[in-house]
Structures are given as C-alpha cells and as structure tokens.
Amino acid sequence: MASQGANKGTALVIGGSISGMLSAKVLSEHFDLVVILEKDAAPDELSSTSGELFRKGLPQAAHQHLLLLKGRQLFEEFFPGFDAELERYGAPLVNYSEDVSLFIGEGKLPRFESGLDLRVCRRPLIDRVVTERIESIENIERRYACQVSGFILNNDNSRVTGLRYQQGSISAEKTLRADLVVDCSGRGSRTRTWLKKEGLSEVSGTHVNPKLGYASQLFEVRPGQQVKPIEVAPHAPTSPRA
Ligand SMILES: Cc1cc2nc3c(=O)[nH]c(=O)nc-3n(C[C@H](O)[C@H](O)[C@H](O)COP(=O)(O)OP(=O)(O)OC[C@H]3O[C@@H](n4cnc5c(N)ncnc54)[C@H](O)[C@@H]3O)c2cc1C
Numbered sequence: 484m485a486s487q488g489a490n491k492g493t494a495l496v497i498g499g500s501i502s503g504m505l506s507a508k509v510l511s512e513h514f515d516l517v518v519i520l521e522k523d524a525a526p527d528e529l530s531s532t533s534g535e536l537f538r539k540g541l542p543q544a545a546h547q548h549l550l551l552l553k554g555r556q557l558f559e560e561f562f563p564g565f566d567a568e569l570e571r572y573g574a575p576l577v578n579y580s581e582d583v584s585l586f587i588g589e590g591k592l593p594r595f596e597s598g599l600d601l602r603v604c605r606r607p608l609i610d611r612v613v614t615e616r617i618e619s620i621e622n623i624e625r626r627y628a629c630q631v632s633g634f635i636l637n638n639d640n641s642r643v644t645g646l647r648y649q650q651g652s653i654s655a656e657k658t659l660r661a662d663l664v665v666d667c668s669g670r671g672s673r674t675r676t677w678l679k680k681e682g683l684s685e686v687s688g689t690h691v692n693p694k695l696g697y698a699s700q701l702f703e704v705r706p707g708q709q710v711k712p713i714e715v716a717p718h719a720p721t722s723p724r725a
Pocket residue numbers: 497498499500501502503520521522523540541542543546547548549550551554629630631632667668669670671
C-alpha cells in the first residue's frame with residue numbers, strides 16, 4: 484500500500500472521524516488530492532442544535548470527552564489556535580489531579596497540581612473544530628454516505644491501487660483509483676478481510692482489549708453552583724468499571 488515515488492497523485496482515506504481527518508491533513512501536504520470516504524451521512528444533515536457535529540459513527544457523542552494532554556498538544560501542532568477555539572466555544576480547562584474529584588477503590592485521592600491540563604467538552608465539538616479546519620484545505624475532498632466495500636489490487640496483487648465503495652442507498656459498486664490508501668475506519672476495520680478476499684494470505688494483527696467500561700449521567704446544575712468533574716471507580720483495581 485506504500486506510495487511509490489514522491490508526493491503526487493491521489494490518496495484515499497477510509498473513515499472521516501478523528502484519525503481520518505488528521506491523516507488527510509498530513510497527506511494533503513504530499514498529494515495533489517486527498518479524498519475522505521465516510522460511511523455516515525454528512526453531519527450537517529443530522530441534528531446539530533448546538534453547533535456540535537453529531538454522526539451515527541460517534542456513539543460516544545453524548546458522553547463527556549476529556550481531550551488528554553498529548554492529544555491537545557498534537558491538535559495544536561496540526562491546527563494552530565485549535566485550543567483557543569475550543570475555549571471560545573466554552574470548553575473548560577481542567578487540571579486532572581487538582582480539579583477532578585477522583586474516588587478510586589477505597590477512597591478519595593489527594594488533590595495536587597500536576598500540569599495535566601485537559602480540555603473537557605463533548606466529542607462532536609472537537610469534530611466540528613477539526614472539520615472546519617479540514618474544510619479550509621483546498622485539496623481535501625470529503626465524501627459522506629460512502630461505504631468502502633473492498634480494495635482493488637494491481638495484476639500481481641503487490642499493490643492496492645484503488646477502492647470499491649457504495650454511495651447512499653445505491654447498491655451498485657463504484658470505484659476510485661488511488662496512489663495510497665490509508666485505513667482509518669477504526670475498530671471495525673475490514674482491511675484484513677478485504678486483503679484475504681483478494682487472495683492474499685492472512686495478515687497478522689494485534690488485538691488490544693482494554694476491558695474497560697463506564698457509564699455517564701447528566702446532572703442538573705443549580706445557578707451559582709461550582710461544578711467540577713467527579714470520577715468514581717469504586718472497585719478498582721479488581722473491577723475495571725467506572
Ligand atoms: C464511549 C467512548 C468514550 C471515549 N472517550 C474518550 C475521551 O474522553 N478522550 C479521548 O481522547 N478518547 C476517548 N474515546 C476514544 C476515541 O473516541 C477514539 O480513540 C477515536 O474516536 C478513534 O478515532 P478513529 O478515527 O481512529 O476511529 P473512529 O472514531 O471509530 O472512526 C472510524 C470512522 O470510520 C467510519 N467507517 C467505518 N467503516 C467504514 C467503511 N467501510 N467505509 C467508510 N467509512 C467507514 C466510521 O463511520 C467512523 O466515522 C472514547 C471512545 C468511546 C467509545
């Protein structure tokens with residue numbers, strides 16, 4: 484799947500979520516055209532009352548989202564001014580060890596300043612700010628309601644040269660030629676299945692199961708009440724639930 488030669492041609496990205504958009508940003512500096520194929524409908528065709536971009540493929544949209552420090556730094560590197568923009572939309576900065584009440588196992592953890600300053604918001608807000616930046620890059624094209632269904636390989640099966648996909652409710656397959664394909668379709672990635680379907684041998688993979696689960700709940704905030712995040716993991720480390 485490696486691009487041959489330098490820097491030009493078309494790159495296709497499977498999946499238009501965070502890694503898809505960030506990959507497209509990087510690829511746009513090396514290819515004439517980058518096309519993102521996302522199976523969900525365009526977010527602005529869905530409900531968007533608060534300016535956040537909701538999509539079916541963002542199942543965690545209603546949960547609170549902690550943009551961890553490294554992610555915050557990387558977003559800023561990719562899109563200068565990103566952090567200030569989240570702040571402008573109202574995402575507070577939270578010092579994880581000082582502002583969050585952490586109840587882990589037997590009790591409450593001591594609070595201290597750690598420099599772990601995180602942005603707290605809902606994930607669709609992050610997607611909105613990233614999407615706006617991506618929209619301003621001329622050689623990135625986003626195509627929604629496009630479900631990738633397989634690879635096209637060259638004659639000797641040594642290179643992926645394109646993708647097959649279905650658009651909207653039309654069942655007929657369409658194709659797109661590519662100099663490079665990047666799979667950003669997340670945990671449901673079908674790359675290994677598609678390669679096998681084309682006659683290639685099994686590609687080895689690593690499956691990481693974090694065995695974590697959590698629930699979140701909305702609480703009403705009374706006027707004047709100071710709200711800080713609370714995180715409870717009552718039976719850590721024996722139970723991974725929080
Ligand atoms: C409940 C929950 C809470 C989380 N909370 C946090 C948090 O607080 N902080 C944090 O940093 N991370 C959090 N994460 C993790 C974070 O959401 C993921 O790491 C991140 O979304 C991964 O991004 P991705 O682009 O790799 O994959 P995904 O977000 O899974 O995106 C994959 C995209 O590919 C599309 N796609 C799939 N198959 C195809 C196909 N065949 N054709 C075209 N498109 C396709 C999907 O529709 C989707 O849009 C949370 C995750 C969950 C589930």
